[in-house]
Amino acid sequence: xxxxxxxxxxxxxxxxxxxxxxxxxxxxxxxxxxxxxxxxxxxxxxxxxxxxxxxxxxxxxxxxxxxxxxxxxxxxxxxxxxxxxxxxxxxxxxxxxxxxxxxxxxxxxxxxxxxxxxxxxxxx
Numbered sequence: 001x002x003x004x005x006x007x008x009x010x011x012x013x014x015x016x017x018x019x020x021x022x023x024x025x026x027x028x029x030x031x032x033x034x035x036x037x038x039x040x041x042x043x044x045x046x047x048x049x050x051x052x053x054x055x056x057x058x059x060x061x062x063x064x065x066x067x068x069x070x071x072x073x074x075x076x077x078x079x080x081x082x083x084x085x086x087x088x089x090x091x092x093x094x095x096x097x098x099x100x101x102x103x104x105x106x107x108x109x110x111x112x113x114x115x116x117x118x119x120x121x122x123x124x
Contacts, residue, residue, distance in 0.1 A: 001026045001027065002025070002027045002032065002098050002112070002113040003113075004022055004023070004096045004097070005022065005023045006021065006022045006094065006115045006118040007020070007021050007022075007118060008020040009118030009121075010119075011123060012086055012120070012122055014086065014087060014088060014122055014124050015085060015086065016086050017082070017085075017086065018086065019080055019081070020036070020080065020083070020120070021080055022036075022078060022080075022115055023076075023077060023078050024077045024079070024098065029074055030074040031053055032053060033052050033099040033101065033102060034051050034096065034099070035048070035050040035051070035070075036050075036070060036079075036081045036095070036096060036097070037108055038092035038094045038095065039093050039117075040093075045095070045108045047061055047106035047108075048061050048068065048081070049064065049070035049081060050099075050104065050105075050106075051071065053102070055072050055074075059104055064083075064090075067085045067086075068081060068082065068083050068084070069082040070082075083120070086120075087122060088123070090122050091120060092120060093120075094117060094120050096114070096115040097112075097113065097114050097115070100112050
């Protein structure tokens, strides 16, 4: 089992920045691929970014490329999502997810473990 705890969500103005953190415990963190998803009210959960176990491979939703950066610190069992130039359409609950597999995937059902989410609200 893996426990994931997100933090860092907040209310921020358009153009602002936030850094989300996700602390993992319970299984060898370095063996997991990690991802961030988000879910806005009335919408389906969508993939935002993914990072491989070695941090060598990263993937992003097109609309966040160049604004968001996913990273990980295996010594701290933590994955981050640096979000810059935030827009109102980025408003959502952001979830951290872990994948025991190594193949790139975007479907939420393909991930094995989930955190409880952290709210990000971007005001216009």
